[in-house]
Amino acid sequence: MKYFSIVLIICIFVILYVWQNIEMMKMRSDYKKLIRTEKELYTVNDKLKLELERLKNFNRVEAFADRNNLKRIGSEDIIAIKIEQRDINIDATQ
Numbered sequence: 023m024k025y026f027s028i029v030l031i032i033c034i035f036v037i038l039y040v041w042q043n044i045e046m047m048k049m050r051s052d053y054k055k056l057i058r059t060e061k062e063l064y065t066v067n068d069k070l071k072l073e074l075e076r077l078k079n080f081n082r083v084e085a086f087a088d089r090n091n092l093k094r095i096g097s098e099d100i101i102a103i104k105i106e107q108r109d110i111n112i113d114a115t116q
Contacts, residue, residue, distance in 0.1 A: 076082070087093075
């Protein structure tokens with residue numbers, strides 16, 4: 023009985039040690055996958071930023087406006103509206 027308990031304790035420690043190493047390998051694998059995904063997302067983000075800047079290019083916007091018969095805004099196209107502010111007293115007892 024004495025040897026059985028010693029062997030059981032050693033087996034439990036070995037199983038725990040192996041299980042710990044397996045979990046560590048899984049975590050490392052997941053970490054590497056996340057790093058790869060992060061790099062891919064950065065690449066996609068950079069491409070989207072480049073596309074956005076290309077679309078914002080003023081020459082491209084002007085060419086689009088010319089193709090669609092749009093005209094530049096002039097001073098005659100602007101309407102100014104003056105709004106007068108009046109002091110309004112609101113009585114809370116009403």
